Amino acid sequence: xxxxxxxxxxxxxxxxxxxxxxxxxxxxxxxxxxxxxxxxxxxxxxxxxxxxxxxxxxxxxxxxxxxxxxxxxxxxxxxxxxxxxxxxxxxxxxxxxxxxxxxxxxxxxxxxxxxxxxxxxxxxxxxxxxxxxxxxxxxxxxxxxxxxxxxxxxxxxxxxxxxxxxxxxxxxxxxxxxxxxxxxxxxxxxxxxxxxxxxxxxxxxxxxxxxxxxxxxxxxxxxxxxxxxxxxxxxxxxxxxxxxxxxxxxxxxxxxxxxxxxxxxxxxxxxxxxxxxxxxxxxxxxxxxxxxxxxxxxxxxxxxxxxxxxxxxxxxxxxxxxxxx
Numbered sequence: 001x002x003x004x005x006x007x008x009x010x011x012x013x014x015x016x017x018x019x020x021x022x023x024x025x026x027x028x029x030x031x032x033x034x035x036x037x038x039x040x041x042x043x044x045x046x047x048x049x050x051x052x053x054x055x056x057x058x059x060x061x062x063x064x065x066x067x068x069x070x071x072x073x074x075x076x077x078x079x080x081x082x083x084x085x086x087x088x089x090x091x092x093x094x095x096x097x098x099x100x101x102x103x104x105x106x107x108x109x110x111x112x113x114x115x116x117x118x119x120x121x122x123x124x125x126x127x128x129x130x131x132x133x134x135x136x137x138x139x140x141x142x143x144x145x146x147x148x149x150x151x152x153x154x155x156x157x158x159x160x161x162x163x164x165x166x167x168x169x170x171x172x173x174x175x176x177x178x179x180x181x182x183x184x185x186x187x188x189x190x191x192x193x194x195x196x197x198x199x200x201x202x203x204x205x206x207x208x209x210x211x212x213x214x215x216x217x218x219x220x221x222x223x224x225x226x227x228x229x230x231x232x233x234x235x236x237x238x239x240x241x242x243x244x245x246x247x248x249x250x251x252x253x254x255x256x257x258x259x260x261x262x263x264x265x266x267x268x269x270x271x272x273x274x275x276x277x278x279x280x281x282x283x284x285x286x287x288x289x290x291x292x293x294x295x296x297x298x299x300x301x302x303x304x305x306x307x308x309x310x311x312x313x314x315x316x317x318x319x320x321x322x323x324x325x
Contacts, residue, residue: 007055008054008103009053019035020032022088051064061087062086065083070210071208071211097134098134116322122317140300142297142315143316193212227257229281238264238265239262244257
């Protein structure tokens with residue numbers, strides 16, 4: 001197990017101060033809000049999370065925070081997503097992190113879950129080494145990101161001087177003129193759930209109701225700031241983007257926006273609905289001073305990849321990992 005005598009047990013609300021302290025000592029920055037929201041969510045829906053503590057000498061020496069997601073990543077299987085793992089600085093290198101992963105593997109196998117996923121930044125060599133040592137492999141998924149500058153403008157050069165071009169002007173004959181001004185976008189609300197499930201079902205060919213019910217709760221109740229949107233045409237919802245502004249996930253300490261999913265009714269695929277949603281999202285994030293927005297895309301999602309690249313996204317310096325157990 002480890003070189004120290006200790007035990008694995010479920011992490012409880014009373015462990016939160018220890019978790020925050022371990023993380024702050026390791027990162028040099030407090031993520032108190034992130035951990036409080038995650039623990040609060042786990043207490044409300046314990047079946048959706050696996051939170052493990054490694055107890056030593058009566059205190060928490062390590063922890064592992066995992067979400068169980070069904071229907072995420074374009075499939076219908078449930079996967080275990082590692083949000084965060086931490087070991088007290090005084091006992092690092094003693095196998096506690098590996099033991100936490102072994103405990104997770106045992107727990108999810110009993111739940112008939114057979115895949116673990118996570119992410120890490122390319123520069124975080126310590127975490128990359130840890131994942132490799134635990135048997136993770138690179139997943140066939142790419143993390144894309146871009147800054148949160150407005151989509152409606154770009155800088156061109158006119159006789160050596162910058163020229164700002166406004167594509168939100170509907171008098172322009174450029175295709176980008178079909179912007180958020182012509183496709184109303186508003187904040188997502190609980191009542192939009194049925195429409196979102198219906199749109200996604202048209203795209204995927206099957207309903208991911210459980211996934212969107214859980215994602216709606218996460219977006220509306222657990223996110224630090226609500227930024228998810230829907231687009232409306234002909235008096236009904238024709239597209240949506242589910243996003244959140246947070247810091248803390250996958251060990252990150254800088255605030256950024258995360259796009260969980262984006263969908264457009266196939267009947268409105270040629271109406272620039274996706275661009276309107278992304279444009280409004282970027283405008284909102286610029287006001288909120290979130291510097292970057294990122295999302296994760298499967299290798300087979302070529303249309304979505306093309307859409308993101310056309311709208312200024314590029315591969316992030318982060319990697320996606322998975323492990324079959």
